[in-house]
Amino acid sequence: MRCRSARGRTPRKEGDTHMSEVRVRFPPSPTGYLHIGGARTALYNWLFAKKHGGKLVLRIEDTDAERSTQESIQGIIDGLNWLGITWDEGPYFQSEHAAEHVAAANQLLASGHAYKCFCTKEELDAKREKAQANKEDYKYDGTCRNLTPEEVAAKEAQGLPAVIRFKVPRIEGKVGFDDAVYGRVERAYADIEDFVVVRSNGLPLYLLCNVVDDIRDRITHVIRGQDGLVNTPRQILIYQALGATLPTFAHMPLTLDLNKAKISKRSHGEIVAVQFYRDHGFLPWALANFLVLLGWSPGDDREIFSREELIEAFSLSGITRSNSIFNYRKDDPKFFTDPKALNINAHYLRSLPIEEIAPLVQKELEKAGLWDAAYAGEQKAWFLQTLTLIRERFHTLTDFATLGRAYFADDFPIDEQALTKNVLKHPELKELLPELADQFAALPELTAAEAERVAREFAEAKGVKPGLPINAARALITGQIKGPSMFELFEHLGKERVVKRLRRVAQYFN
RNA sequence: GUCCCCAUCGUCUAGUCAGGUCCAGGACACCGGCCUUUCACGCCGGCGACACCGGUUCAAAUCCGGUUGGGGACGCCA
Numbered sequence: 001m002r003c004r005s006a007r008g009r010t011p012r013k014e015g016d017t018h019m020s021e022v023r024v025r026f027p028p029s030p031t032g033y034l035h036i037g038g039a040r041t042a043l044y045n046w047l048f049a050k051k052h053g054g055k056l057v058l059r060i061e062d063t064d065a066e067r068s069t070q071e072s073i074q075g076i077i078d079g080l081n082w083l084g085i086t087w088d089e090g091p092y093f094q095s096e097h098a099a100e101h102v103a104a105a106n107q108l109l110a111s112g113h114a115y116k117c118f119c120t121k122e123e124l125d126a127k128r129e130k131a132q133a134n135k136e137d138y139k140y141d142g143t144c145r146n147l148t149p150e151e152v153a154a155k156e157a158q159g160l161p162a163v164i165r166f167k168v169p170r171i172e173g174k175v176g177f178d179d180a181v182y183g184r185v186e187r188a189y190a191d192i193e194d195f196v197v198v199r200s201n202g203l204p205l206y207l208l209c210n211v212v213d214d215i216r217d218r219i220t221h222v223i224r225g226q227d228g229l230v231n232t233p234r235q236i237l238i239y240q241a242l243g244a245t246l247p248t249f250a251h252m253p254l255t256l257d258l259n260k261a262k263i264s265k266r267s268h269g270e271i272v273a274v275q276f277y278r279d280h281g282f283l284p285w286a287l288a289n290f291l292v293l294l295g296w297s298p299g300d301d302r303e304i305f306s307r308e309e310l311i312e313a314f315s316l317s318g319i320t321r322s323n324s325i326f327n328y329r330k331d332d333p334k335f336f337t338d339p340k341a342l343n344i345n346a347h348y349l350r351s352l353p354i355e356e357i358a359p360l361v362q363k364e365l366e367k368a369g370l371w372d373a374a375y376a377g378e379q380k381a382w383f384l385q386t387l388t389l390i391r392e393r394f395h396t397l398t399d400f401a402t403l404g405r406a407y408f409a410d411d412f413p414i415d416e417q418a419l420t421k422n423v424l425k426h427p428e429l430k431e432l433l434p435e436l437a438d439q440f441a442a443l444p445e446l447t448a449a450e451a452e453r454v455a456r457e458f459a460e461a462k463g464v465k466p467g468l469p470i471n472a473a474r475a476l477i478t479g480q481i482k483g484p485s486m487f488e489l490f491e492h493l494g495k496e497r498v499v500k501r502l503r504r505v506a507q508y509f510n
Numbered sequence: 511g512u513c514c515c516c517a518u519c520g521u522c523u524a525g526u527c528a529g530g531u532c533c534a535g536g537a538c539a540c541c542g543g544c545c546u547u548u549c550a551c552g553c554c555g556g557c558g559a560c561a562c563c564g565g566u567u568c569a570a571a572u573c574c575g576g577u578u579g580g581g582g583a584c585g586c587c588a
Binding site: 027028029031061062063064066067068094121124132135136137138139161163182183185186187188191192193196198199200201203205206207209210225226227228229230231233251253254256258260261262290293294295296297298299300301302303320321322323324325326327334335338339340341342343344350392393394418422452455456459465466467468469470471473474480481482483484485486487 | 511512513514515516517520521522523524525527535536537538539546547548549550551580581582583584585586587588
């Protein structure tokens with residue numbers, strides 16, 4: 001089926017920017033939050049538009065009034081904003097174009113590309129069930145396809161409700177198109193039933209609305225999930241019947257869960273919500289960077305991209321054809337989501353300019369009630385230095401408020417393992433640490449160099465390994481079993497705090 | 511069930527169109543080592559895949575056919 005030559009590293013049909021401006025769209029249906037699958041679709045469209053100097057249209061497909069909600073619309077917009085995906089037009093609302101959809105349906109009717117069908121839902125259901133019972137493939141049998149104008153008029157006179165069906169050409173051959181990702185895709189006319197384009201209540205269906213909107217919005221490239229692949233031949237039929245030019249189609253592989261089921265809001269919940277990542281300390285661009293890699297590759301070894309680099313590198317031809325798995329394990333004690341996503345987030349956390357990280361950390365500290373206005377004022381240098389010191393081993397922004405609490409507050413829990421292993425296991429620390437604290441206190445200035453000298457001499461004098469008081473100090477001062485160099489920390493946190501926390505050792509032995 | 515799509519390490523993938531440079535490269539994860547006051551970073555090393563069967567060819571991950579496996583779509587949802 002697929003024409004191999006249509007894909008690969010050689011340029012595929014996707015450029016064609018000379019003819020007209022590139023226009024793509026992201027058309028979410030507002031029936032829930034923005035999930036990572038939708039975000040990825042939006043991202044690919046956005047990248048493609050940016051790459052070609054085109055426009056991205058945001059169009060809310062809200063024709064399913066029963067399921068569409070205002071919160072959902074806001075949630076999607078918030079999600080896109082947070083990710084930094086900007087659009088050039090919209091949001092447009094599909095519901096505002098209902099008249100055009102109806103007009104298009106009437107045009108199809110008038111031109112003989114569609115017909116009224118009076119079969120009732122019950123009749124159809126019965127036929128479908130019968131076919132299923134006989135293990136036969138069900139397709140609409142065309143009962144109303146050849147009704148004479150008189151018959152139609154008679155049924156309408158009786159007030160019988162009717163849907164409008166598209167009249168699929170009953171000819172040999174296939175409808176096909178060159179997908180920018182999958183290559184040549186074809187479907188036999190015989191395999192396409194006369195599908196419904198307008199409900200019996202007069203409301204047009206998605207398949208039609210979507211095409212009408214794309215024509216009106218002058219969409220040149222339809223980049224969407226592979227679950228739309230089988231719809232495409234039918235939509236092409238509509239384009240042709242409406243006398244419109246076909247856009248280029250590019251179907252992207254789906255994102256599956258570990259059980260290889262399509263991820264969905266319904267079955268996967270918050271773990272697939274963009275908002276979840278915002279709330280769990282992800283940097284927006286880190287998520288975007290991770291998502292783009294799910295089904296796309298630049299063709300070389302690069303995996304970390306700045307915005308500009310990604311726009312430059314992005315291409316439809318780099319999209320894979322096979323579905324990818326979003327590798328998260330529920331209840332994994334170590335990784336709360338895909339390890340690679342976490343890794344990319346950690347990468348940005350420790351490599352971005354500290355000034356870019358600071359405002360994001362500020363938000364986390366504010367949420368935890370740990371923010372001090374001075375961190376943005378006279379203590380700004382100290383604050384930035386703190387982040388520089390601790391960000392190296394953090395994976396998310398929330399870590400600053402949890403694992404890093406001791407840097408911003410005097411009340412902080414001490415990691416159990418740190419306490420037992422580095423403090424309680426060595427009862428002599430109960431006397432040693434206050435003594436060390438006294439020596440620090442006696443210093444004119446507690447610099448890193450002085451702290452190191454004093455600590456080492458102290459250990460030697462007491463006949464213990466330097467690691468003993470140092471690691472104990474880490475537990476008591478930072479609450480953690482791991483962390484930055486303690487000598488630097490003694491200086492950075494200041495004599496007063498260091499001495500005070502060291503002297504607290506006794507209370508833990510009770 | 512029918513139609514469509516897909517198939518390389520556990521996961522994301524490069525390589526497939528233009529067969530040989532691939533006893534298959536990178537990243538994450540995992541394991542070991544170095545570094546070190548701890549952990550992390552970093553560096554070094556290890557583990558680990560062309561689904562299967564045929565065919566074409568001097569030569570196949572790559573081309574062809576089939577099998578198996580997986581996914582998607584089969585609504586008067588979007």
